[in-house]
Amino acid sequence: MTESTVNTTKPSVFEAGLPVLHYDVTDTPQDIYPQFRDAQQAAPIALGPIGPEVLSYDLARTILRDPRFVVPTGIHLSAHGITSGPLWDRVTRSILNMEGEEHRRLRSLVSRAFTPRATARMHDTIHAVINELIDGVVDSGRCEFVADIARPYPIPVICALLGAPRENWRKFSLWAEDIFKIVSFDCNLAEEEPVVLKAWDEFDAYIDDMIAQRRQRLTDDLLSELIRIEDRGDRLDAAELRMLAFSILVAGTDTTRSQLAASMQVLCDHPDQWTLLRERPELAMRAVEETMRHSPSMCSTVRSAVDDAETGEYTFPAGSFIVVNTYAANRDAAIYDDPTRFDITRDDPPPILTFGGGVHYCLGANLARLELAEALKVLSQRLPRPRCVGTVPWKPLLGLSGPTSLSMEFAS
Structure with a gap:
């Protein structure tokens, strides 16, 4: 057989003798990490309970940037058995699920509103919100950090970002609680679908009113900035603006809540690092990067192969x-x-790879970093010597993880 006729097809990941991970989908990252570490020493990929898991940094970064691997359409809904209908249609038409030319067009337009310079204008709002939340607990010397600080923190920031007045923040919070059932595994989404759609309709109607007001008089907020954006005559229409507001609410709320709690826990567990941050607040952005590397709340993302795809030493079968x-x-x-x-x-x-990569790199990464860094900076100055009280339960690895509760004490 000549060299030119040798079959050079790389082995399927399912037939390559890769390490196998044995864990339950309800297990936490900390429970499973020893398996990841051991498997990582043997191969860049292991076989997990729902498919191949890419474990190496280089291969993970390659796949996140490779257009042959796409976000599976409506994956959270499919997990609940929902594959069609009004909720399916609305979720799968959001920028969070888009691929191809439409996705590239929207990202090209929207990215101009999410530059570091654009998000820096949220600095004063962020400080006002986090300080007000700390004011509510600082004198007691203790708090339940998830409920008292992390959970209420992002909604006012997103409202201010979009330009919603303070008196309507409570409405946003209520809408968000119902809409977030889309990405939760703690409810029967098929039964809750009418509740989700009602909240989504009310949110859309509110955003439509805001759009109409901004078209009459532009202001200094993200919604106005999105209306201003134009590229060679291409502009965002009302439906796209509405969809983007929804995507910002969904993508920027629970992720920030969960990561702030996870970051706080790891800093409490390393008091020397907390003291260092307190003494050197200029390290806040580095603290964000390191907490999101070491103790991320978003631990994984899912892709599917459009066609048979050879990557590294292996072939990922189509689908x-x-x-x-x-x-x-x-x-x-x-x-x-x-x-x-x-x-x-x-x-x-x-x-870090926590914000994803390639065409689906998180558009709000600059804002998320700013929210987390400024919150940690203020917390380090106002909460002396914090420590966790009791165990800190976490949500499972798959999906959005992070502490479900975090009881803390600190010097008052």
């Missing part, structure tokens, strides 16, 4: 679900020195 395990990748010893060490002074570490 296969792939878990890009960013939790493991962010602790890849080949990339990060002593990866389990928590150190907010890491010098110029490689970029």
